[in-house]
Amino acid sequence: MIDVTEEIISSSLRIATPLALAALGELVTEKSGVLNLGVEGIMYGSAFVGIATAAQTGSLTAGLVAALVSGALAGLIFAFATVTLGVNQHVAGLGLTLLMISLCNTANRIMFTADGGQVRVDPWQPLNFGGPIFSQYWLTYATFLIAVPFVWWLLWKSGLGLKIRAVGENPEAADVAGIGVAKTRYTAIIIGSLFMALAxxxxxxxxxxxxxxxxxxxxxxxxxxxxxxxxxxxxxxxIGAALFSLVNAGQLQLRLLPSFADVPFEILLALPFLAVIVGLAISGRNVPYPGAYLKPYKRL
Amino acid sequence: MKARFVLRASTPWWRGPLLVGAAALLTILISAIMIRWAGGAPIPAVRYMFISPLQSRFGFTESLLSATPLVFTGAAVAIAFRAGYWNIGAEGQLLAGTIGATWVGLHAESLPRIVGVPLILLAGMLFGALWALTPALLRTRLGIDEVVTTLLLNPVALLIITGLLNGPWRNSESGFPDSDVIADSTKLWIVWPNTRVHFGLALGVVIIGLCWWFVGKMSGGLKLRAVGLAPNAARIAGLPVERTLLITALVSGGIAGLGGASEIAGVAHQLTTGISNNFGYTGVIVATLAALSFVGALLVALMFGVITVGSFSASRALEIPSQIGQLVQAVLLITVVCALVIQKYRVVWTIKRSEGRK
Structure with a gap:
C-alpha cells in the first residue's frame, strides 16, 4: 500500500510539472489583463521545436533553448495582435493554437514522418535522491523549487509585478501613473509564453x-x-494542479487493478478532465477576474 | 524611430478589401514557403490548392462534400458568438453528435428510410445539445466561464469515441477500432447524382437560412443580439439574459451535433476516431472570417472545402504534406483578422528628440 501511495505521489509530481509551468505562465499573462488561449499551441510548438532541435543537434540543452525561442516568438505574435492591434483575445489565442498545431504537424511530416519514421531522442533521466518520490526530472525540481517561488516573487514582490497587476486591474490609472501599458503587457505575455514553452x-x-x-x-x-x-x-x-495530477495518477494505478480490467481505459483517461470541470463548478463561482480581463487598452 | 497605431477618423472604402487581399497574398506566400521546404514546386502547388478543384466536376463536388461539416460548425459557432456565448466546444459537440447518430444507425435495420433518416439526424442533434448542456448550465447558473469548460469537453468526447470503438462498437468483421456500417435505412440521400454530395449539405444550407432569418428578422433574434452586444444593458432592460444564453448554447450544440450526424449518415457511414478533421475548431475560423454573418459562414465554408480538396490533390500530385490545408486556414484567420483591425488605424512614425539630434 505504501508503495502504491509513493508511486502515485511520484507520478503526480511528474504529471503536475507541465501543468504547473503552463498555469504559472497563464497566470502571469492574465494578471496583466490578457487571456492567452494560445497556451495549448505554444506548448505544442515548443514540444515539437524542442525535440526537433535536440534530434538535429544531438543536444537536449539546444532543444530546450530552441523551444524557449519558439515560445517567445509565438508570444510576440500574440502580443502584437492583442496588445498593439487590440484583436479579440479569444480569436487571436485560438488562432495561434491552430496555427502552431498545423505548422508543427506539417513540419513533423516534412522532417520526420514522410517515410514512416518518428523523431526520437534519449530524454533526460530522473535524478534519484532516494525513493520514488525524490526520483524526478530536473525540470520537476526546478518547477517547484525555483519557478513557483520566482513567479510568486515576480507578481507580488517585484516592481514589474506591481506594474503587471496595475495594467491588469486598471490600465487607465496605470497609464496616468506613468506605467507603459503596452510595454508591460508585452513583457507579461512573453514571460508567460516562456513558461508555457518550458511546459x-x-x-x-x-x-x-x-x-x-x-x-x-x-x-x-x-x-x-x-x-x-x-x-x-x-x-x-x-492545489488545483495537485488534485488534477492525483486523479490522473490514481487512474493510471486503477488501470492495473483486476477489477477495473473491463473498464475501457479511455473512460479512465477522461476522468481528470471531468475532475477539473467538477472542481471549477465547486470553486469557480464569483471568481475575482482581473479588472481589465479581455479588454484591449487604447489611449484616446 | 517609433511606430504608433492611431485610430483613423474615417476609413476609406478601399482599405478593407485591399488589406484583406494583402492578407490572402501573405497567406499564399507563407504556404508557398512551406511547400518549397517540403520539396514541392510552389506555383503548381498553389494552383492545385486554390484553383484546380473548381475546374473539374469531381473537384467541385468533392469540395462541396468537404464544406458540408464546416457549414454546420460555422453556423453553430456564429450563432453562439452572436449571443456573446464563447462556445469553443463545437468539436466535442460534433463528436457527441456522431456518437448519437452511430447509436441509432447501428440499431435501426428494420425501419423505413423516411423514419430512419429523421431519427439519426435527431439523435445527432440531441447528443450535440446534451454535450453543450453542462457548460451552458455552469455558465448561466454559477457564472463559470464557458470558454474553459467547452474546451475541456472536446478531448473527453474523443476519448469516449475511442473507448466505444475499442470496446462495444469494435468492428465485428475486421476487428479494427471502427464501428460497423450503419443501417441502409439511416443513410442520407445523395442530392447530386453520381457524386458523394448528400442531403447534409442541403440541410446545412437550410440551417444557415433559418439562423439568418431568426437572428436577423425575429424578435427572439433581436434579444439574442442585444444580449451579445451589451449583456448588462439587456439585463436592465428586462431581457432574460441567462435563459437566452442557455437556449443559444443548446441550439449551437444541436447544430454542431447535426453536423456530426450528417457526416455519419451522409458520407462516412461508420464511426472512426478520425471522423472529425478538426471540424469544430475550423468552425471558429469559418465564423470569425465571416464576421459572424451566416451567409458569410456558408461562403467561407465553401472556400475552405476547396482548400481542403485542393491540399489533398496537391499532396498526391506533388508529394507535399496534406496538413498544409489546415495551416493555410489558420494563417488566413490570423492575417485577415489583423488586416481587418489594421484598416481602422494609421501608423504614425515619431522620431525621438535624442535620435533627431544625432
Missing part, C-alpha cells in the same frame, strides 16, 4: 522522448482551468 519542452524532452500528433492533448486547456480554479493565486493554483 511543452518538458513533455517531449523529459517525459516521452518522442513526438506524436496531439501530444499536448488538452493540457493547455487544463492549465487555463487551473488559473480560474486558483482564483489567480499561486497557492490555490498549485
Amino acid at each position: 511543452g519542452a518538458f513533455i517531449t524532452l523529459a517525459f516521452v522522448g518522442t513526438f506524436t500528433v496531439n501530444i499536448i492533448n488538452g493540457r493547455g486547456w487544463v492549465a487555463l482551468a487551473l488559473v480560474i480554479f486558483g482564483r489567480w493565486t499561486i497557492g490555490r493554483l498549485l
Whole structure:
C-alpha cells in the first residue's frame, strides 16, 4: 500500500510539472489583463521545436533553448495582435493554437514522418535522491523549487509585478501613473509564453522522448482551468494542479487493478478532465477576474 | 524611430478589401514557403490548392462534400458568438453528435428510410445539445466561464469515441477500432447524382437560412443580439439574459451535433476516431472570417472545402504534406483578422528628440 501511495505521489509530481509551468505562465499573462488561449499551441510548438532541435543537434540543452525561442516568438505574435492591434483575445489565442498545431504537424511530416519514421531522442533521466518520490526530472525540481517561488516573487514582490497587476486591474490609472501599458503587457505575455514553452519542452524532452500528433492533448486547456480554479493565486493554483495530477495518477494505478480490467481505459483517461470541470463548478463561482480581463487598452 | 497605431477618423472604402487581399497574398506566400521546404514546386502547388478543384466536376463536388461539416460548425459557432456565448466546444459537440447518430444507425435495420433518416439526424442533434448542456448550465447558473469548460469537453468526447470503438462498437468483421456500417435505412440521400454530395449539405444550407432569418428578422433574434452586444444593458432592460444564453448554447450544440450526424449518415457511414478533421475548431475560423454573418459562414465554408480538396490533390500530385490545408486556414484567420483591425488605424512614425539630434 505504501508503495502504491509513493508511486502515485511520484507520478503526480511528474504529471503536475507541465501543468504547473503552463498555469504559472497563464497566470502571469492574465494578471496583466490578457487571456492567452494560445497556451495549448505554444506548448505544442515548443514540444515539437524542442525535440526537433535536440534530434538535429544531438543536444537536449539546444532543444530546450530552441523551444524557449519558439515560445517567445509565438508570444510576440500574440502580443502584437492583442496588445498593439487590440484583436479579440479569444480569436487571436485560438488562432495561434491552430496555427502552431498545423505548422508543427506539417513540419513533423516534412522532417520526420514522410517515410514512416518518428523523431526520437534519449530524454533526460530522473535524478534519484532516494525513493520514488525524490526520483524526478530536473525540470520537476526546478518547477517547484525555483519557478513557483520566482513567479510568486515576480507578481507580488517585484516592481514589474506591481506594474503587471496595475495594467491588469486598471490600465487607465496605470497609464496616468506613468506605467507603459503596452510595454508591460508585452513583457507579461512573453514571460508567460516562456513558461508555457518550458511546459511543452518538458513533455517531449523529459517525459516521452518522442513526438506524436496531439501530444499536448488538452493540457493547455487544463492549465487555463487551473488559473480560474486558483482564483489567480499561486497557492490555490498549485492545489488545483495537485488534485488534477492525483486523479490522473490514481487512474493510471486503477488501470492495473483486476477489477477495473473491463473498464475501457479511455473512460479512465477522461476522468481528470471531468475532475477539473467538477472542481471549477465547486470553486469557480464569483471568481475575482482581473479588472481589465479581455479588454484591449487604447489611449484616446 | 517609433511606430504608433492611431485610430483613423474615417476609413476609406478601399482599405478593407485591399488589406484583406494583402492578407490572402501573405497567406499564399507563407504556404508557398512551406511547400518549397517540403520539396514541392510552389506555383503548381498553389494552383492545385486554390484553383484546380473548381475546374473539374469531381473537384467541385468533392469540395462541396468537404464544406458540408464546416457549414454546420460555422453556423453553430456564429450563432453562439452572436449571443456573446464563447462556445469553443463545437468539436466535442460534433463528436457527441456522431456518437448519437452511430447509436441509432447501428440499431435501426428494420425501419423505413423516411423514419430512419429523421431519427439519426435527431439523435445527432440531441447528443450535440446534451454535450453543450453542462457548460451552458455552469455558465448561466454559477457564472463559470464557458470558454474553459467547452474546451475541456472536446478531448473527453474523443476519448469516449475511442473507448466505444475499442470496446462495444469494435468492428465485428475486421476487428479494427471502427464501428460497423450503419443501417441502409439511416443513410442520407445523395442530392447530386453520381457524386458523394448528400442531403447534409442541403440541410446545412437550410440551417444557415433559418439562423439568418431568426437572428436577423425575429424578435427572439433581436434579444439574442442585444444580449451579445451589451449583456448588462439587456439585463436592465428586462431581457432574460441567462435563459437566452442557455437556449443559444443548446441550439449551437444541436447544430454542431447535426453536423456530426450528417457526416455519419451522409458520407462516412461508420464511426472512426478520425471522423472529425478538426471540424469544430475550423468552425471558429469559418465564423470569425465571416464576421459572424451566416451567409458569410456558408461562403467561407465553401472556400475552405476547396482548400481542403485542393491540399489533398496537391499532396498526391506533388508529394507535399496534406496538413498544409489546415495551416493555410489558420494563417488566413490570423492575417485577415489583423488586416481587418489594421484598416481602422494609421501608423504614425515619431522620431525621438535624442535620435533627431544625432
